[in-house]
Amino acid sequence: MLGIGTIARKVFGTPNDRKIKATRPLVEKVNALEPEFVKLSDDGLKEKTEELAKRAMAGESLDDLLPEAFANCREAARRALGLRAFDTQLMGAIFLHQGNIAEQKTGEGKTLTATFAAYLNALPGKGVHVVTVNEYLAKRDAEWMGKVFAALGLTTGVIYSDMPNEEKLAAYRSDITYGTNNEFGFDYLRDNMKSELSDVFQQHHHYAIVDEVDSILIDEARTPLIISGMATDRSELYQSIDGLIPLLTEAHYTLDEKTRNVSFTDEGNEFLEAQLRARGLLPEHQSLYDPESTTIVHHVNQGLRAHKLFQKDKDYMVRNGDVVLIDEFTGRMMSGRRLSDGLHQAIEAKEGVAIRPENVTMASVTFQNYFRLYDKLAGMTGTAATEAEEFREIYGLGVVEVPTNLPIARKDEDDQVFRTAREKYAAMVEELKVAHAKGQPVLIGTTSIEKSEMLSQMLTKEGIKHNVLNARQHEAEAQIIADAGRLGAVTIATNMAGRGTDIQLGGNVELKVLEAMKANPDADPKALRAEEEAKHAEEKAKVLEAGGLFVMASERHESRRIDNQLRGRSGRQGDPGRTVFYLSLEDDLMRIFGSERLDKVLTTLGLKEGEAIVHPWVNKSLERAQAKVEGRNFDIRKQLLKFDDVMNDQRKVIFGQRREIMEATDLSEIADDMRHQVIDDLIESYMPPKSYADQWDTQGLYAQVIEQLGIDVPVMEWCAEEGVDNEEVRERLIKASDEHMAKKAVEFGPENMRNIEKQVLLQTIDAKWREHLLTLEHLRSVVGFRGYAQRDPLNEYKNESFQLFENMLDSLRENVTKNLTHLSMPSEEEQRALLQQFFAQQAQMARAQGEAPVQGVTTGGADVAVAEAERTEPLPGFVEDDPSTWGNPGRNEKCPCGSGEKFKHCHGKV
Known part of the structure; x- marks a missing residue:
């Protein structure tokens, strides 16, 4: 019997259906304009942009300009990239323009979808920011979609870390600016440490489109962005405390894996007091409960957290003598990111690497509050529906599921639950052999580097050739993902969230053509492309016959969204595919959330070695556990x-x-x-x-x-x-x-x-x-x-x-x-001293902001020496003691005396 809610949805449609329906008249208007825009010359497209921009600046609403702007952009993309946007992409772009999150499945062309909304919102001349999860994608998308914007007469810029100031300023002055969430956030903080308006990067926060919005606004939003300066070095204290932690027994602390919390028991506190006094770290008359002990208690707690909550090769890895954090959602290294409050130093002491001094916060902001600065915000992802409440409550963003261009043909099988991890991995290898024998490409998802390397060893023993993608292979990410859909390919990946590169069946034809051109630089490009495209079509047909991409997941994540992202890698653009999750009662999620009851059920059923329980009820039970964790987070x-x-x-x-x-x-x-x-x-x-x-x-x-x-x-x-x-x-x-x-x-x-x-x-x-x-x-x-x-x-x-x-x-x-x-x-001597002090401060500030030091400063010795500037001829008629002969130079222009210094650092200084 159907429920009332189900009957109502059949009659009235879901809210999502109604939103989709509302866009259809707009899409039809854009389609009706297509013949008119096809006739325009290349210059005609740019002239249309100028006309639309004038109308926008004159006060015409962007909603009224939308059909013409989208028709113009579609034609520009067709000419520049050979891609004609689907109607579903236009729908997604309409939702982006309205300030929503457009949930589009993997392979539906989110990158192209964003260009329509970005183009329309760039018309008022206040700039549009397109935010991505890593610099590779920012540079790739800026170069790729920059061709479309260039065809429309707009400029495109890209920002990245360690970029020269002049180039970054130019990128921000472009109509569309691509960059990572970290770089946009840090630049906002740097702007608020500047002293000249002309040096400020972000003049407006007009409109931003956030790609992989769930990864950026939810997963990464737990850690604020902080610009900091060096504090005093206390490495000896960290090393002394680190020597204490291995002496602790389980009676000395309590560990709660659910909440990732660890704390000392009363017995542990007594033991610590004795040990700290013996090492001279705590005065005889002082207790750990005294206010004077706050600092030492804080450091001991951080040492305990470093040892009991942070695991090597899961939460962090040691690379070139540095402790580098690993993003738990994407499996990527987070170079340059450090844990605060001395926790990073405690991990460095644990691993025996050089301990870098703690930092003092100079400026900080959370991603939530940074992105709420924008007048209008929009986002794209393949998986946002499970977090719709958070997006609505925190950012005021609605989530709309955009239909796929072609129906989904992927088969999502029920989870297979085994008693032990050993049985689970053995079953996965057997299933993999069957798929591999018929040439079906396989993607294996894992939740940590350690597990991906263990599976890799198992496959090596079986003689199965494969690729491994985790934080250690970060640089080769795009290539490994591009090859993951080739005939017989086997890829092991740690957390596939937000990779940004599609897995295409038969491999990525564009990359194949580029490789062929590198190998044969003298060959005819057209003939080479035709040859590679023919080979690709043949390989793709074989992969389709083998069943498309097979996704095997070795564990469920705390978040359903991350699981859905992994599933979504298979079955792009109506391709066939298959996905299945292999679980065991020893998995973290199963162990922490109610595996005892399941264990009793499996024992009662008399499950034999190597057998699995497979039932929709198990899926629902696990999803409820995941929903609880998501709610708590x-x-x-x-x-x-x-x-x-x-x-x-x-x-x-x-x-x-x-x-x-x-x-x-x-x-x-x-x-x-x-x-x-x-x-x-x-x-x-x-x-x-x-x-x-x-x-x-x-x-x-x-x-x-x-x-x-x-x-x-x-x-x-x-x-x-x-x-x-x-x-x-x-x-x-x-x-x-x-x-x-x-x-x-x-x-x-x-x-x-x-x-x-x-x-x-x-x-x-x-x-x-x-x-x-x-x-x-x-x-x-x-x-x-x-x-x-x-x-x-x-x-x-x-x-x-x-x-x-x-x-x-x-x-x-x-x-x-x-x-x-x-x-x-000041006297002349004091002025010289003040100038040196100014340069030293500027160099320190530049280092704190991650920029190059002020030009003309050397910091090799203890003193700061001002380098000789390039001299020029003095202004004709210049008299040292008569300011009326100096002309009227700007503060940042060269001084009229010919010293080569800026005026504000020479005759125009205090």
Whole structure:
């Protein structure tokens, strides 16, 4: 009997069906325009882009321009790439333009789909960012789809790590910019450490399309992006503590694999105290429970986590003497990423490699809060439906399942559950032999490097030739995936999420043609292509006859989405295929989530050695377990985000203030307001309202006026005058400080004074923000304990962080005022020293931001030497002591004296 929900869906259709139906009239409009756009010349396509851009900038909505823009883009893609977009790709592009996630199955052409939405949204001239999971894909897609955009008269750029500044600026100024999520996020942080608006990369956050959106916005969103500087070296402490951990027994700690948590028992704490005292790490009179022991307790806990929660070749690997993290979802190495709070150092001590100093946070942001900066956000993936609630709640993104161009012919079989891992792997090898004998390509999915290498050894023993793809073979990724669909190919892959390269039956014809051209450079390209395409067609026919790609998974992942991604590798574009999961009760997911009950069932059934249980109920039971884990992980991410949202509100204020300061030409009003506010605070503190004259602390006020305002005025005499109140004293102080600063403006020159104010404001904001971040980190680590006192940790964090932020702003005003009021014209020798100090700071900042150091700086010795700049002829009529003869150079232009230095570093400097 059908349920009410099922009957309703049959009558009204699902919400997804209704969304698909709503796009059909638009797709028909685009198709109706096709004959008109086919007739246009190549220049005609570009002229159409100019016309559409003018209409967009004049205020015409992008929704109204969509049919013409899509028709123009389809024709450009047909000419540039020989690809005519399917109607389903147009549907996907409509959903992307509307700010949704388009779920398109593997092989449905997401890369081309994105060009339509990117083109349409680039018309207003604010730039579009296309975000990918790795640099190979960013460069590949920018080069490949750049041909389409070039045919439309638009520019394309790509950003990557260690890229020269000038090139990166040019890439960001392009109409469409490709890059990785990490690089976009780090550039946003770097922008908010810059002091010149012309150096800022990201001028707008207009529209972003995120490829493999589930991988980026969910899997990677648990780790914030942090730009940091070096702290003090404490490698000896890590090594001393690392020597303690192997001495612990199971009675000394409790391990919870479900929550990935490990903590010391009371017995463990007593044992640690004795061991730490014996090594001189804990004073005799001090206990681990004392507040003074916070640091040592923190390091011991990190040492325990490093040993018990982090496994080599699963969570990380050691490469060239470095501990490199492995992404648990993609199996890729995350070079340059380090665990925070001393955990990475604890793992380095465990592995006996060089321990790099901890870092101090200079700027940080989570992916959630970075991507929520965009006016409009969209995403593409093959698997998003299982995380639809999170996308809607966190990012306001709807998920729409786009139909496939051809019906899916893949056969997804029920899971096979064995008692032991040994039986499971033996069954997999037997099944593999059968498929391999008929030439069927096989893809074996594993969850760790260790398991992929173990399976590789088993296949080598059986004499089966195969490829292995994991973090160790990261560089050969695209080639291995491209070959995985060839006749008789066997590929073992660790976590196939977000690979970005299709597995085509018979292999990738384009790569085959490129290889043939490299091998025969003198051959006729057309003849060579025809020959390779004929061979490919023959091989593809044999693979189709053998049953298409066979996907064997050796384990289920915690997330159904990752399993679906692996399944989706088979059966692209209506191809036949087969998928099956091989499981055992010893697998992590089965062991942690309810394998005892299953074990009893299997024992009752009298399962023999090598036999498997296969039933749809088992699949449903496992999916429920996975859904529970996904729900728990979502709650963890949601809680982390709530805490980060508190910091994000403050980050927006600070970064917004920095932007305003960089954009402003005259900051004297802000500097004056800050100084006047400092005077108000001093009057309130030392001459409180409604207090009598004999209660005033005039001596303290006098000392603070000299300290904070740099002026020596007769404050005590003023206060002793008959009838003088605090308002009168305040006005006199404001007048005296204004006159003091006016004299400085004359002494330095108005333009120099404005530049000084800008630099002092920016540098003070940056220093205070760094201190504030560190304070918030410490607050975040201890606020959880407030729960024991029946107080909500989040509310406590909100209240205290707001108070800390207010304190920071007060301190900021005081520092800016003090720095400006105590400013004096330096001697030539002091100027030289200041210049060297400036270069040293810039070089350090460049290293922290991952950029090349400032040109003209050598840091080989202890001192920082300024290299000789390339000299030029001085400006005609230039007189050293007469600024009126210097012309009107910009701050970043060469100095008119001919030194070769920038004006701001030479005659235009403070």
